[in-house]
Amino acid sequence: MPDKPREAEGAREPEELPVDERVRELICEQLSVAPDEVTPEATFVGDLSADSLDMVELMMALEEQFGIDISEDQAERIQTVGDAVAFIEQRIN
Amino acid sequence: MTPRRVVVTGVGLVSPLGIGTAETWRGLVAGRSGAGPITRFDASDFSSRIACEVKGFDPLDYADRRDARKMDTFIQYALAASLFAAEDAGLETPLADPDRVGVVISSGIGGFETIEREHRKLLEKGPRRISPFFVPAMVVNLAAGWVSIRLGARGPNSAMATACSAGAHAVGEAFRLIRHGHADVMVAGGAEATITPMCIGGFASMKALSTRNDEPERASRPFDRDRDGFVVGEGAGILVLEEREAALARGATLYAEVLGYGMSGDAFHITAPSEDGSGAVRVMQAALAEAGAAPEDVDAVNAHGTSTPLNDRIETAAIRRVFGGHADRLAVSSTKSMTGHLLGGAGGLEAGIACLTLRHQTLPPTINYETPDPDCDLDNVPNTARPATVRSVLSNSFGFGGTNVSLLFRHPGEG
Numbered sequence: 001m002p003d004k005p006r007e008a009e010g011a012r013e014p015e016e017l018p019v020d021e022r023v024r025e026l027i028c029e030q031l032s033v034a035p036d037e038v039t040p041e042a043t044f045v046g047d048l049s050a051d052s053l054d055m056v057e058l059m060m061a062l063e064e065q066f067g068i069d070i071s072e073d074q075a076e077r078i079q080t081v082g083d084a085v086a087f088i089e090q091r092i093n
Numbered sequence: 094m095t096p097r098r099v100v101v102t103g104v105g106l107v108s109p110l111g112i113g114t115a116e117t118w119r120g121l122v123a124g125r126s127g128a129g130p131i132t133r134f135d136a137s138d139f140s141s142r143i144a145c146e147v148k149g150f151d152p153l154d155y156a157d158r159r160d161a162r163k164m165d166t167f168i169q170y171a172l173a174a175s176l177f178a179a180e181d182a183g184l185e186t187p188l189a190d191p192d193r194v195g196v197v198i199s200s201g202i203g204g205f206e207t208i209e210r211e212h213r214k215l216l217e218k219g220p221r222r223i224s225p226f227f228v229p230a231m232v233v234n235l236a237a238g239w240v241s242i243r244l245g246a247r248g249p250n251s252a253m254a255t256a257c258s259a260g261a262h263a264v265g266e267a268f269r270l271i272r273h274g275h276a277d278v279m280v281a282g283g284a285e286a287t288i289t290p291m292c293i294g295g296f297a298s299m300k301a302l303s304t305r306n307d308e309p310e311r312a313s314r315p316f317d318r319d320r321d322g323f324v325v326g327e328g329a330g331i332l333v334l335e336e337r338e339a340a341l342a343r344g345a346t347l348y349a350e351v352l353g354y355g356m357s358g359d360a361f362h363i364t365a366p367s368e369d370g371s372g373a374v375r376v377m378q379a380a381l382a383e384a385g386a387a388p389e390d391v392d393a394v395n396a397h398g399t400s401t402p403l404n405d406r407i408e409t410a411a412i413r414r415v416f417g418g419h420a421d422r423l424a425v426s427s428t429k430s431m432t433g434h435l436l437g438g439a440g441g442l443e444a445g446i447a448c449l450t451l452r453h454q455t456l457p458p459t460i461n462y463e464t465p466d467p468d469c470d471l472d473n474v475p476n477t478a479r480p481a482t483v484r485s486v487l488s489n490s491f492g493f494g495g496t497n498v499s500l501l502f503r504h505p506g507e508g
Contacts, residue, residue: 057224
């Protein structure tokens with residue numbers, strides 16, 4: 001599968017799910033938001049009411065889930081759900 | 094400014110006897126034990142495997158999921174109890190004058206459960222996996238922080254971390270803040286949630302805990318000859334205190350007037366009280382002095398009464414020294430026989446119980462009182478609650494480090 005993470009360490013979700021779905025599920029869990037709020041255009045800080053600590057925790061959860069590292073600079077550029085999905089897809093492919 | 098009079102208009106309790114003030118009071122009057130085997134973690138390797146756990150608590154009844162997961166359990170208990178107290182007092186939000194409403198909520202230890210969980214992450218996954226919410230979920234004063242956010246209370250905001258006296262210090266400080274005009278309404282008390290491996294293990298190493306593991310309900314037995322240590326409890330006790338005239342003007346129902354707040358230090362030993370009980374004697378005298386009360390004005394004492402061999406003997410002797418001949422007419426209950434020892438939450442819970450004692454004119458019992466101890470020879474209201482005329486109640490709290498508090502509550506109809 002193209003989106004299968006090379007380092008599956010810490011992965012809990014079934015790996016068969018597409019990356020975008022896994023990212024969205026994780027966002028729902030971390031930010032306690034409903035799935036229909038988590039559109040690709042939704043901004044974390046504006047639309048999903050995340051504060052700076054929520055963002056740190058979300059980045060940690062993504063790192064853990066997909067077995068990747070996200071630098072502070074990279075994290076700062078992840079503003080929307082779509083940004084997060086695109087970043088993860090690019091990193092694990 | 095002449096000192097103002099301060100009353101209690103709301104009581105909110107989350108205890109091992111029940112979630113809510115009425116449920117807790119029912120348990121106390123029924124003489125029910127909140128103790129049982131520890132279920133929060135596998136305690137099979139521990140010398141003490143019993144505790145008074147809060148049962149059936151769902152944090153989502155008091156906070157949404159997003160907020161609740163940023164709070165240690167002690168904060169969730171504090172928030173629930175504060176909401177109960179505010180509702181009981183008829184405190185409406187948004188507050189009419191938010192800058193005059195403050196919050197002081199103590200905890201002896203803070204978020205032990207969170208500390209242990211995040212420390213495990215540090216060891217297993219490294220420092221980059223420590224949650225950004227670790228510190229705010231665990232720090233003692235975040236209970237007061239969350240409650241102030243929830244109520245919109247922008248007045249004095251503080252917390253004491255004075256071990257087993259912490260909740261009583263909070264109530265006393267709130268009383269002072271209103272008495273001297275720094276606030277008009279205070280939400281105050283204590284919360285604790287320390288049924289965790291490190292905390293139970295730490296107290297067990299001190300030989301402070303009862304090891305009556307086969308009979309948990311009989312383990313907390315203050316003033317009984319066969320007592321062998323305390324039983325850890327958890328929960329929160331929060332009061333709403335108000336300036337008396339304003340409370341009366343808005344038609345609030347008064348539980349009690351707070352008359353005196355005594356504080357003292359032992360200057361003796363890190364954990365043991367001095368043999369002469371001087372810290373306990375001086376703290377009760379200080380509360381009576383501030384109240385302008387004579388020993389004969391007091392009808393009941395909610396004792397610190399931990400069920401440790403040392404505390405109960407020395408507290409009994411201290412009460413005798415303070416009250417003289419009147420000591421034999423005092424009712425001295427230890428409700429820790431039923432709730433266990435809430436540590437930093439105990440002073441808040443027991444201040445609430447003192448208020449309920451005055452309202453219901455009923456003395457809660459000391460349960461598991463079976464064999465008299467000649468060194469504990471006061472009327473401990475053994476085993477069965479008792480209707481009585483109660484004009485005022487003194488509530489004692491003594492903490493490690495030699496930090497003592499005594500609070501005097503009077504029936505609002507008395508004066």
